[in-house]
Amino acid sequence: MSHSHVSTTINGQAVQYACPTDASLLEVLRDQLGMTGTKEGCGSGDCGACSVSLDGRLVCSCLVLGVEAQGRTVDTIEGMADKNKLHTLQTKFLEHAALQCGICTPGVLVAARSLLEKNPDPTEQEVRYWLAGNLCRCTGYDKIIRAVLEAAKAMREEQA
Amino acid sequence: MSAQTKQFKVIGQRLQRPDGIDKVTGRARYGADIDAAGMLHGKILRSPHAHARILSIDTSAAEQLNGVMAVITRADFPTPHKGFEDVQDNCMAGDRVLYDGHAVAAVAATSKHIAKQAIKLIKVQYQVLPHVTDVEQAIQPDAPVVHSGLVSRRVPKGFSENVVRYSSFGHGDIETGFKAADAVLERTYKTEATHQGYIEPHACMASMGLDNRADMWVCTQGHFWIRNMCAGVMAMESASLRVTASEIGGGFGGKTTVFIEPVVLALAKKSGRAVKMVMTREEVLRATGPTVSTMMHVKVGMNKAGRITATYAKLFYQAGAYKQATVDFGAMPAFAPYALENVKTEGLDVITNRPRTASYRAPGAPPACFAAESAIDELCQELGLDPMEVRLINAAKGGTKSSYGPTFEDHGLIQCLEAAKAHPHWQAPLEINQGRGLAAGFWFNFGGETCVSVFLNNDGSVTVTEGNPDIGGSRASISMMVAEELGIPYEQVRTTVTDTGSLGPNEPTHGSRVTFAVGLAAIKSARAIIDEIRARLARMWEVDVTDVVWQDGAAHYTGNKAGTFEPLDLRQVADIANNLGGPIAGHHEANAEGAGVSFGVHIADTEVDPETGFTSVKRYTVIQDAGKAIQPDYVEGQLQGGAVQGIGWALNEEYVYGEDGCLQNTGFLDYRIPVASDLPMIDTVIVEVPNPGHPFGVRGVGETPIVPPLAAIANAVSRACGKRQVDLPMSPPKVLASMQKA
Amino acid sequence: MAKIQIFGSLRDLFSGHDVVELDVSNLRQLLIKLPQLYPECAPEIAEGVSVSIDGKIINDAWFTPIRPDSEVVVLPRIVGG
Known part of the structure; x- marks a missing residue:
C-alpha cells in the first residue's frame, strides 16, 4: 500500500503524517495520531459518531480520506475545550445530563457546535433536524436537545 | 427510620457524574481506544450461508501472507468446560454454520489491512443445508430442523423439532372466566426481531503469556462474566484471566455475553502477541444481539363494567440457533399489571437459523406486553370503556396474586x-388523524452477586471500588449513597469500576440491578466503616461503644460524660487511623435479594398520514415507579431512552431476511433506529413508592421503560387510523395496507 | 408444612399436583426435598430455578427461611438485560 505525505492543521496545530492512500481521516486520527476522542460507530456515514469539522464544514471522518486533509483545517472533540475551560456546549451537556454511555457525545458536540456557528438561535425543530445524523441509543435525545438549546441561549448571552 | 420519612442531604440531588468531563472532552477510553506495543489486529471470517455443513477449511494461503501471525478455526479451541458448549459454538462454528454471519475462522495480522486480505484467502467448502428463519415456518412439522434432539419433555406434540421448550403459568379457570365475559377478543400478533443497537461496536484486546495467563481489555456490561465465559470456552482457570472493563458505549443487554472475546484469546495464544479486534457494524448486526421475533395468540374476556374476566396467551418466541428461556419472560409478565382470577400463559421456545439472541432490556417482556395491552385496548373500544379506568379497575396492588404466581409486595x-x-x-385535545395510546408494563428487577469495597483514604476522602460497568451514571449514584450514609459531601467520594483481579465476582450491569444491588452493598460497606470507627473511638475515649454514634459525618460521644469529647469527623479520624490500629475499610459481599418489582405507564400520541401510512409521534409521557430516585436526571434518562428504544x-x-436466509439490512441506514428528528420531547413523571428491600427504597428503573411503548404506540396508531395494528413494526406500507382493507 | 405452588406445565413433574406440601424451613431443604419426592422434576431443578418466597424472588440464597405459612412459587430462573 502506497503512503502519501500530508500537511494539515488539527485543532489549530500544524500536523504532518504519512498515511496509506485508502485510509480514512477517522483511521488517521485514531490509529496514527492517537486521537481516540473521535469514535467509530458504523464506518459508513450513518451514525455521526466520527463527526469532525473540515474547513468549518461538518463531515463524517469515516467518509473522508486522510489525504483529503492536505492543506485544510480539521477540528475534533479534543480541541473543543479551551485548555482548562470547557466549551459552553460541554458545560450544558454536563448540567443537563445529556449523555449516558457517552460514545455518541463527541460527535454530537462537534455537530452541535457546527450548528451554533451557523445558527446561533435555532428552534427545537432545527436542532432535531441538524442532529438527525448523530445517532444516540441511550437518551432518547430529549436531554441532548435541551442542552443544545440552553447552550445556544447562554452563548447568545455571552455575545450580547 | 423508614425510607418514606427519611430526610436526605445528598440523595435526590441532580449532581454531575464523575465520568462526565472525560466523556465530553473525548478523554474517556472505550473498547476500541486501547492499544498495546506490538499489537496485532484480529479479523473473523463469517458464514455467507444461513445453514451449511463445513466440509473443509483451507487456511494455507492466508498463513503464507506476509504479516499474518495466526489463523485459527474451531480446531484451535479446547473442549470447553461443561455448560459452555453453545457459547463456544456460537463464537466459532464447529462442523455446521447455523446462521448468516456465524464465525468460521479468524486471523491475527500486523495490520488491519493485512488481516482483511488474509480472511479473503481462507477457502471454505460448504454443503448448503435447508434453512428456516421465520417463526411461523419454523414450527411447522415439515420445517428444516436446526438441531435435532433438543426437544424438552413437556413440549406439546404437533410441531417440528425446532420447538424446544415449553412453559406455562397462571391460575384459576380461564374457560369459566371467558363464559363470564360480555366480550371476548382473540387476536394473533407478530413482532420482528430488533437489535440492541448500541453505538459502540464490540471491541476487545487481549494478550496471553506462555504460562497461559492472560489479560483482557473489553467493552462489556460485566467483565466478571466475560472472564467466566472466556475461561469456560477456553478451558482456563478464571484466576488466570484478568479482565478490565473499558468505558462502555451502550449495551442494553447485548454486552452481557461473549462473541469475539474467546476468539481474541485464542489468537493471542497462537500468535504469542497482544491482539485487538473491533467489530464492524455489519458484524454487530449479523452476529450479535438480537432479540426474539414472535407470533402470539391472545384471548381476553371483559365484562361491561370493565372487569377482565380471563386472559390467555400462547407465545411462540423465535430465539435464534440455540435453546433459550426468553419466552418465559414474555409468558410471566404479559398480564402482570392486572389482578386476575383466571389467567393462563404458555410459552414455546423456537430455534431457527438466526443469530443466538441476547438479552435486550427486560428481555422477552415487550412483545408479550404489546399483545396483551393491545387486546385490552381493543376490548375497551369494543365495550365503549375508558382505557385508563379499565386499567385502574383491574390494576394489581400489593397483596395481589400476580399472573405468574407470587403475591406482590407494595408497588406503585x-x-x-x-x-x-x-x-x-391525558386530557389534551387531539387533532385529525391523531390517536392516543395507553399501556402499562411490568418487569421483575433483579439483585444478584455483588462485591463492594470502600476505603477511607489518608486525607479522609473515600474510594468506592465496585465491579459493574457504568452505563447510565451509576458511579454517581453509588457515590451519592455512600456520601449520604457517611454524612459527607458527594465530592469527597469517588467510585471506581475495578478489574476482575481486584474484587470478588459481580453479576453484570443487567436486570436493573446496579443502583439497587451495588448501592445496597456500598451502603453496607459504609456502615462497616462507621462501626469500625465507633469501635476504635470508644477504645480511645475509654467509653462504651454504644455511646459513640455517627451523625452528620462525625463521631459523637453521647454518654453521661457528654461534653468531655469533641466530635471527630471523617478527615480527623483518617488522620489518626494508624494510631488507632491501621487503615480503615469496609466491604460487603452478598447475593442481593429483595429487588422490588417495577411498573410503568406510558401515554403516546401519534398522527398517521392517511396518504402514506407514515406515523409520527406527537407527544409521549412516561410514568414509572422508581422506589426512590437517587439522581433524578439519570432516572429520567433511563425512562426516556427505554421509551425511545x-x-x-x-x-x-x-431484521429483514431474504429468501436465502441472509440478513438484508446490515447497516444503520436500513436498520433504522430513531433519530432526533423522529421524536418529540419525552415527558417523565417519577413516582416513588419505596422498595422495602433497600435502605433508601431504591427500585431498579432501567428495563421497565422499554416494556409499554410497543403497545402504547400500537394503541395510538390503531386509534389514529381506525384499524387495529397487530404486526410490528408498523412501517408505512403495512399501516397503509391495513387502512385500505375493508 | 409449607405449601409449594406448582404451575401448569410443571404439574406433570409433580404427579399432577398444583400444590405440594413439604416440611422444609429454608430454600436449600426445598431444593433437596423436591427432587427426592418427585424425581421427575430433578432435571428442571438442576437446570436452575428461581423461587419466590413471600413475594421475593430468590435465585440462589439457600438459607432464605421458609415459614409454615410462607407462599412459595417455583419459577424459571429470572435474568435481565
Missing part, C-alpha cells in the same frame, strides 16, 4: 395510573 402501579390520569397529556421497535426497526 396504582400511583402511576393515578399520575397518568392527572397528567395534562420501544418506539423504534414499534415503528421502524426490524
Whole structure:
C-alpha cells in the first residue's frame, strides 16, 4: 500500500503524517495520531459518531480520506475545550445530563457546535433536524436537545 | 427510620457524574481506544450461508501472507468446560454454520489491512443445508430442523423439532372466566426481531503469556462474566484471566455475553502477541444481539363494567440457533399489571437459523406486553370503556396474586395510573388523524452477586471500588449513597469500576440491578466503616461503644460524660487511623435479594398520514415507579431512552431476511433506529413508592421503560387510523395496507 | 408444612399436583426435598430455578427461611438485560 505525505492543521496545530492512500481521516486520527476522542460507530456515514469539522464544514471522518486533509483545517472533540475551560456546549451537556454511555457525545458536540456557528438561535425543530445524523441509543435525545438549546441561549448571552 | 420519612442531604440531588468531563472532552477510553506495543489486529471470517455443513477449511494461503501471525478455526479451541458448549459454538462454528454471519475462522495480522486480505484467502467448502428463519415456518412439522434432539419433555406434540421448550403459568379457570365475559377478543400478533443497537461496536484486546495467563481489555456490561465465559470456552482457570472493563458505549443487554472475546484469546495464544479486534457494524448486526421475533395468540374476556374476566396467551418466541428461556419472560409478565382470577400463559421456545439472541432490556417482556395491552385496548373500544379506568379497575396492588404466581409486595402501579390520569397529556385535545395510546408494563428487577469495597483514604476522602460497568451514571449514584450514609459531601467520594483481579465476582450491569444491588452493598460497606470507627473511638475515649454514634459525618460521644469529647469527623479520624490500629475499610459481599418489582405507564400520541401510512409521534409521557430516585436526571434518562428504544421497535426497526436466509439490512441506514428528528420531547413523571428491600427504597428503573411503548404506540396508531395494528413494526406500507382493507 | 405452588406445565413433574406440601424451613431443604419426592422434576431443578418466597424472588440464597405459612412459587430462573 502506497503512503502519501500530508500537511494539515488539527485543532489549530500544524500536523504532518504519512498515511496509506485508502485510509480514512477517522483511521488517521485514531490509529496514527492517537486521537481516540473521535469514535467509530458504523464506518459508513450513518451514525455521526466520527463527526469532525473540515474547513468549518461538518463531515463524517469515516467518509473522508486522510489525504483529503492536505492543506485544510480539521477540528475534533479534543480541541473543543479551551485548555482548562470547557466549551459552553460541554458545560450544558454536563448540567443537563445529556449523555449516558457517552460514545455518541463527541460527535454530537462537534455537530452541535457546527450548528451554533451557523445558527446561533435555532428552534427545537432545527436542532432535531441538524442532529438527525448523530445517532444516540441511550437518551432518547430529549436531554441532548435541551442542552443544545440552553447552550445556544447562554452563548447568545455571552455575545450580547 | 423508614425510607418514606427519611430526610436526605445528598440523595435526590441532580449532581454531575464523575465520568462526565472525560466523556465530553473525548478523554474517556472505550473498547476500541486501547492499544498495546506490538499489537496485532484480529479479523473473523463469517458464514455467507444461513445453514451449511463445513466440509473443509483451507487456511494455507492466508498463513503464507506476509504479516499474518495466526489463523485459527474451531480446531484451535479446547473442549470447553461443561455448560459452555453453545457459547463456544456460537463464537466459532464447529462442523455446521447455523446462521448468516456465524464465525468460521479468524486471523491475527500486523495490520488491519493485512488481516482483511488474509480472511479473503481462507477457502471454505460448504454443503448448503435447508434453512428456516421465520417463526411461523419454523414450527411447522415439515420445517428444516436446526438441531435435532433438543426437544424438552413437556413440549406439546404437533410441531417440528425446532420447538424446544415449553412453559406455562397462571391460575384459576380461564374457560369459566371467558363464559363470564360480555366480550371476548382473540387476536394473533407478530413482532420482528430488533437489535440492541448500541453505538459502540464490540471491541476487545487481549494478550496471553506462555504460562497461559492472560489479560483482557473489553467493552462489556460485566467483565466478571466475560472472564467466566472466556475461561469456560477456553478451558482456563478464571484466576488466570484478568479482565478490565473499558468505558462502555451502550449495551442494553447485548454486552452481557461473549462473541469475539474467546476468539481474541485464542489468537493471542497462537500468535504469542497482544491482539485487538473491533467489530464492524455489519458484524454487530449479523452476529450479535438480537432479540426474539414472535407470533402470539391472545384471548381476553371483559365484562361491561370493565372487569377482565380471563386472559390467555400462547407465545411462540423465535430465539435464534440455540435453546433459550426468553419466552418465559414474555409468558410471566404479559398480564402482570392486572389482578386476575383466571389467567393462563404458555410459552414455546423456537430455534431457527438466526443469530443466538441476547438479552435486550427486560428481555422477552415487550412483545408479550404489546399483545396483551393491545387486546385490552381493543376490548375497551369494543365495550365503549375508558382505557385508563379499565386499567385502574383491574390494576394489581400489593397483596395481589400476580399472573405468574407470587403475591406482590407494595408497588406503585396504582400511583402511576393515578399520575397518568392527572397528567395534562391525558386530557389534551387531539387533532385529525391523531390517536392516543395507553399501556402499562411490568418487569421483575433483579439483585444478584455483588462485591463492594470502600476505603477511607489518608486525607479522609473515600474510594468506592465496585465491579459493574457504568452505563447510565451509576458511579454517581453509588457515590451519592455512600456520601449520604457517611454524612459527607458527594465530592469527597469517588467510585471506581475495578478489574476482575481486584474484587470478588459481580453479576453484570443487567436486570436493573446496579443502583439497587451495588448501592445496597456500598451502603453496607459504609456502615462497616462507621462501626469500625465507633469501635476504635470508644477504645480511645475509654467509653462504651454504644455511646459513640455517627451523625452528620462525625463521631459523637453521647454518654453521661457528654461534653468531655469533641466530635471527630471523617478527615480527623483518617488522620489518626494508624494510631488507632491501621487503615480503615469496609466491604460487603452478598447475593442481593429483595429487588422490588417495577411498573410503568406510558401515554403516546401519534398522527398517521392517511396518504402514506407514515406515523409520527406527537407527544409521549412516561410514568414509572422508581422506589426512590437517587439522581433524578439519570432516572429520567433511563425512562426516556427505554421509551425511545420501544418506539423504534414499534415503528421502524426490524431484521429483514431474504429468501436465502441472509440478513438484508446490515447497516444503520436500513436498520433504522430513531433519530432526533423522529421524536418529540419525552415527558417523565417519577413516582416513588419505596422498595422495602433497600435502605433508601431504591427500585431498579432501567428495563421497565422499554416494556409499554410497543403497545402504547400500537394503541395510538390503531386509534389514529381506525384499524387495529397487530404486526410490528408498523412501517408505512403495512399501516397503509391495513387502512385500505375493508 | 409449607405449601409449594406448582404451575401448569410443571404439574406433570409433580404427579399432577398444583400444590405440594413439604416440611422444609429454608430454600436449600426445598431444593433437596423436591427432587427426592418427585424425581421427575430433578432435571428442571438442576437446570436452575428461581423461587419466590413471600413475594421475593430468590435465585440462589439457600438459607432464605421458609415459614409454615410462607407462599412459595417455583419459577424459571429470572435474568435481565
